[in-house]
Amino acid sequence: MKAKVLLSLVLLCGSLAAPTARAGDAASAPSPAPAACELPSYLLTSESQLPRVADAIKAGKPLDILVIGSRSTTIPSSESSSYPARMEAILKEKLPPSEVVHVSVEIQSKKTAEETASTFVKLMEAKTPTLVIWQTGTVDAIRSIDPDEFRGALTDGVVALQKAGADVVLMNLQYSPRTETMISAQPFLDNMRVVAQEHDIPLFDRFAIMRQWNEQGQFDLFNPSRGPELAKQVHDCLGRALAQFVIDAAHLEPAQQQN
Amino acid sequence: MTIADQVTGSTIAGTAGAKPAGTKLRAAAPAITLPAIGERELRLDLFRGLALWLIFIDHLPPSLLTWFTIRNYGLSDATEIFIFISGYTAAFVYGRAMLESGVLIATARILRRVWQIYVAHVFLFTIFLAEISYVATRFENPLYTEEMGIMDFLKQPDVTIVQALLLRFRPVNMDVLPLYIVLMLALPLILWSMKWRPDVTLGLSVVLYAVTWEYDLYLSAYPNGFWAFNPFAWQLLFVFGAWCALGGARRMSRILASNVTMWISIAYLVAAFYVTLTWYVPQLSQFMPKRIEQWMYPIDKTDLDVLRFTHFLALAALTVRFLPRDWPGLKSRWLRPLILCGQHSLEIFCLGVFLAFAGHFVLAEVSGGPVMHALISLSGILIMWGVAWIISWYKRVADKSGAKTKNAVGNADLAGGG
Numbered sequence: 001m002k003a004k005v006l007l008s009l010v011l012l013c014g015s016l017a018a019p020t021a022r023a024g025d026a027a028s029a030p031s032p033a034p035a036a037c038e039l040p041s042y043l044l045t046s047e048s049q050l051p052r053v054a055d056a057i058k059a060g061k062p063l064d065i066l067v068i069g070s071r072s073t074t075i076p077s078s079e080s081s082s083y084p085a086r087m088e089a090i091l092k093e094k095l096p097p098s099e100v101v102h103v104s105v106e107i108q109s110k111k112t113a114e115e116t117a118s119t120f121v122k123l124m125e126a127k128t129p130t131l132v133i134w135q136t137g138t139v140d141a142i143r144s145i146d147p148d149e150f151r152g153a154l155t156d157g158v159v160a161l162q163k164a165g166a167d168v169v170l171m172n173l174q175y176s177p178r179t180e181t182m183i184s185a186q187p188f189l190d191n192m193r194v195v196a197q198e199h200d201i202p203l204f205d206r207f208a209i210m211r212q213w214n215e216q217g218q219f220d221l222f223n224p225s226r227g228p229e230l231a232k233q234v235h236d237c238l239g240r241a242l243a244q245f246v247i248d249a250a251h252l253e254p255a256q257q258q259n
Numbered sequence: 260m261t262i263a264d265q266v267t268g269s270t271i272a273g274t275a276g277a278k279p280a281g282t283k284l285r286a287a288a289p290a291i292t293l294p295a296i297g298e299r300e301l302r303l304d305l306f307r308g309l310a311l312w313l314i315f316i317d318h319l320p321p322s323l324l325t326w327f328t329i330r331n332y333g334l335s336d337a338t339e340i341f342i343f344i345s346g347y348t349a350a351f352v353y354g355r356a357m358l359e360s361g362v363l364i365a366t367a368r369i370l371r372r373v374w375q376i377y378v379a380h381v382f383l384f385t386i387f388l389a390e391i392s393y394v395a396t397r398f399e400n401p402l403y404t405e406e407m408g409i410m411d412f413l414k415q416p417d418v419t420i421v422q423a424l425l426l427r428f429r430p431v432n433m434d435v436l437p438l439y440i441v442l443m444l445a446l447p448l449i450l451w452s453m454k455w456r457p458d459v460t461l462g463l464s465v466v467l468y469a470v471t472w473e474y475d476l477y478l479s480a481y482p483n484g485f486w487a488f489n490p491f492a493w494q495l496l497f498v499f500g501a502w503c504a505l506g507g508a509r510r511m512s513r514i515l516a517s518n519v520t521m522w523i524s525i526a527y528l529v530a531a532f533y534v535t536l537t538w539y540v541p542q543l544s545q546f547m548p549k550r551i552e553q554w555m556y557p558i559d560k561t562d563l564d565v566l567r568f569t570h571f572l573a574l575a576a577l578t579v580r581f582l583p584r585d586w587p588g589l590k591s592r593w594l595r596p597l598i599l600c601g602q603h604s605l606e607i608f609c610l611g612v613f614l615a616f617a618g619h620f621v622l623a624e625v626s627g628g629p630v631m632h633a634l635i636s637l638s639g640i641l642i643m644w645g646v647a648w649i650i651s652w653y654k655r656v657a658d659k660s661g662a663k664t665k666n667a668v669g670n671a672d673l674a675g676g677g
Contacts, residue, residue, distance in 0.1 A: 042542070071405035110408065142408050144484040147561070176406045178398055180320055181619045182391055183409055184431045184487070187561075194556050211321075222623050224398045231402040 036218040037237035043209050044241060046202035046249045050167040053250040056130045062100035063091070065246075066129035066166075068116065071109050072174050073135055081232040084133075086239025087246075094247060104129075112140045113150055117157030124164035131246065132161045133204070135171035137188040147187040154195040168201045169246065175210035177221050202249040209241060210234070301589040301598055302582060307344045308601030311611055313337035315639055318432050318615035320622065322632040331539070333531045334558055334570040338435065342493055343571065345439065345604075346500025349446055350453070354505055357450050366447040373443045379609045380436040384423050387430050390616050394623070412482070422481035429480065432612060434487040441478075441490040442497045449498055453505055461507070464498035467491060472562060485561070492562040496571070508579075515579050524573035531570050596640075599647040606650055607643050614639040 056063050067073060067084040074082045088103035095101060106123060108116045113136045134157065140150045154170070161168045172192045173185050189207055196203035213234070214221040223230055313328045314337045330336035349369075357365035395410040412419045412428075422428035426437040452460040470476065471491040478486045503511075514520055534555070537544040544552075558564045588594060600607045618635040625631070 047545070071408075072403075076401050076404060138405050139408070142406070142411075143482060144480065146484045147557075151557075174403070174406065176403050177320060178394060178400075178403065178623055179406045179409055181318075181387075181431055181616060182394075183406060190557055197552065197556075221402070224400055226399045226401070228401050230400065234402055 033240050034233075034237070036213070036233065037240050038216075038218065039209060039212060039241060043205060043212065044244050044248060046245065048196070048200045048202045048249065050131060050169070050202065050246065050250040052165070052167040053131050053246065054252065057095065057099060057250065057252060060098060061130075062102060063095070063131070064127075064129045065091075065101070065103045065131045065133065066106060066127055067103060067133045067135065068106045068108065068123075069133075069135040069171075070107065070111070070138055072138060073105060073107060075228055075231045075235055078228055078232065081228075081235055083235040083238040083242060086236050087242045088239075090240050090243035091246070094243060110139055112143065112145055112153070113137065113157060114145075114153035117153050117160065120157055120160040120164070124161065124166070128164070129166050131167045131169065133169045133171055133242070134158070134161065135206070137173045137185075137192060141173060141183050141185050141188045144184065147191050150188060151191040151195060154192065155198070158195060158199050158201065162199070168199070169204055169249070170196050170201060171204040171242075172207050175207045175214060175221065177214060178224075202245065204242060204245050206238065209238070213237070300584065302578075302584060302586075303344050303348060304598040304601035305589060305594060306340055306578070306601070307348075307604050308597035308599065308607075310337040310340040310344070311600050311604060311607050311643065312597070312640055314341065314435070314608070315611035315615055315643065316636060318612065319618050319636060319639075320632070322629065322636060324633065324636045329574075330535075332535060333528060333574070334534065334564075335567045335574065338488070338560075339496060339563075339567065339571040341435070341604075342438070342442070342496045343500040343575070344601075346442070346497035347504040348500075349443065349497075350450060350501030350504040353446060354450050354453070354501070357454065362447070362451055365450065369443060369446050373440055376436055376440050376443065376605060379605060380426070380433070380440065381424065383433055383436070383609055383612050384430070386613055386616055387433065390620060391430070393620075419481075425481075427479070427481040429487070432615065435608070437486065438488040438490055438493055442494060445494065446501075449501055453501060457502055457505055457507060461498060461502045464495050468495040468563075487561055489562050495563060495568065515576055520576055521580060524576045527569065527573045528577070531566075531573075596644040596647070599651055600643050603647050603650045607647055610643055610646055611639070614642060 053063065055061075065084075065088075067087075069084075073084065079085065082105075084103050084105045088101055091101045091103075092099075104127065108119070116134075116136060136154070136157075137150075158168055158170070170192050172189050176183070185207065193203055210219075210221065213219045219230065219234055219237075221230075221234075313330075316324050316328050317330065317337065319325075325331070328337065353365050353369050356368055391410065392413060395407070395413060398407070419428055426440065429437055449460060449464075452463070468491070471489065476491045477489050478491075480486055499507075508515075533543075534547075537547055555566065558566050560567065589598070618639060621635060622631065
């Protein structure tokens with residue numbers, strides 16, 4: 001494990017040296033994050049920004065977030081523990097009490113990125129969110145869609161969302177060690193990174209984050225248990241990480257945060 | 260004599276050029292040259308063995324050992340080594356067969372090999388089916404209800420299994436053998452054309468590669484998408500390997516020995532290393548000009564990106580330069596395990612894929628700690644070595660009691676790979 005420890009040290013030093021002003025956040029947050037949620041800060045930061053989110057909060061306008069996802073956005077039969085709900089709760093804690101935060105979820109079960117993206121124009125007419133978090137890739141990976149087509153669909157989707165006036169965050173696949181031999185995630189992860197880079201939008205690296213937890217032993221993602229406990233904990237941590245990620249990418253001054 | 264003869268120089272004694280005159284082959288033979296018989300190129304075995312180990316490790320979930328595989332240090336990976344060496348050895352063995360026994364016999368032998376690889380592939384698919392069915396019925400973590408959608412294909416085995424037999428449905432990690440089957444199917448044509456004009460053949464291969472990129476040629480897969488290794492693109496590496504085996508390497512020796520080549524290769528490898536470093540240390544990517552990033556990405560493995568191909572060329576150039584054919588280390592017993600594995604590549608490749616499945620299974624069902632992980636990787640490699648040793652031993656024994664003519668036909672193992 002030496003090499004890995006060394007690498008994480010290097011990464012850690014690198015991210016400490018990076019000019020971020022969030023050192024004290026986690027410690028002084030109203031509800032301290034469980035130790036299991038701990039992540040190296042490079043997984044929670046992005047070079048790309050969320051200007052519309054920043055403006056909305058500065059102007060005291062409500063923050064309306066839409067999560068477009070699939071079945072892994074939710075936990076069967078416990079909606080309030082899923083990561084969008086947890087993110088909403090944490091954002092409400094972290095942002096000033098006057099800030100209205102509303103998170104809605106749009107589930108596109110068993111739809112590829114292309115099928116999902118084709119609904120965006122209508123979807124954005126019905127809702128006008130400040131921020132769209134688009135979680136995708138799993139269905140495409142399962143069906144081994146042509147990665148080029150996938151990239152095209154991603155691009156179309158992101159452009160449509162941006163045209164409708166929203167900031168966009170892309171969220172990639174879950175890390176699922178059990179199905180690693182059966183689902184080839186890499187091309188889809190790569191393409192999501194590329195599209196995020198091309199459009200200068202933040203990518204929430206759910207895959208790397210969950211793998212980090214699994215490797216550091218915070219969660220045992222191989223666990224075959226049928227109970228919802230593990231899923232609830234993982235979603236809680238994902239929600240926290242996502243809230244932190246959004247706040248960071250919006251470059252909010254400490255004064256605009258609760259703490 | 261043909262024009263090609265002037266380019267290639269004389270053939271080496273003991274090869275087809277020295278065959279009795281009067282056969283049809285005689286006139287065409289000198290277009291290619293083969294190394295003298297009986298001298299096994301241990302470097303090929305060594306690196307193919309290494310590629311097999313690396314492929315095995317890369318097929319396991321990431322662990323400490325993964326950091327030793329070359330894909331973390333550059334753009335190309337073990338697949339390139341594997342396909343190149345497979346092209347080299349296949350051309351070496353079957354090229355000789357074609358010169359000595361004629362096109363028909365050589366083609367028949369190649370097809371026999373293709374059949375063996377196909378059977379091996381179907382065998383691996385069966386194991387995969389067993390694993391996936393087991394997981395599908397035992398694993399119900401609500402966190403992963405979506406990922407379990409992968410099992411949907413089990414609901415229609417009538418379609419899936421037929422598609423698998425047609426090589427169109429290929430689960431993860433089972434892409435190399437179908438690629439190899441297609442390349443081997445094309446081998447009679449490649450060799451026949453090489454016998455005529457090696458350089459033209461290589462040129463045609465480059466053209467096909469370029470056309471593939473320009474017009475987006477591909478083989479479709481089931482249920483959708485396409486082959487993860489596009490044979491129309493990857494044939495370039497295979498044909499290049501064949502070209503090297505049939506005298507190209509010797510003709511390039513001047514270029515390979517020049518210092519300019521060496522420095523260009525080193526510079527390219529360092530640059531590629533820096534690029535890979537930015538994947539693991541994201542902080543570094545701010546020193547990477549956005550324009551270069553946009554031009555460079557995505558580095559396409561499916562269509563054998565030019566950057567990957569050149570990376571392999573640079574690696575190969577340096578290897579040939581700094582690791583001479585008669586390097587005494589090749590005979591050392593420390594490298595023996597690698598060489599043994601490389602000598603029985605089809606068997607060991609299949610074993611590696613199987614062991615990777617089995618390793619996943621143990622990690623999932625027994626325990627997933629780093630100690631277990633290291634144990635699985637190490638015992639996998641030991642098993643590969645052990646089996647390679649047993650196969651060697653068996654062949655030796657069988658050869659002693661069997662026909663002695665085998666050597667004259669060429670060792671079929673050498674053409675292995677998978």
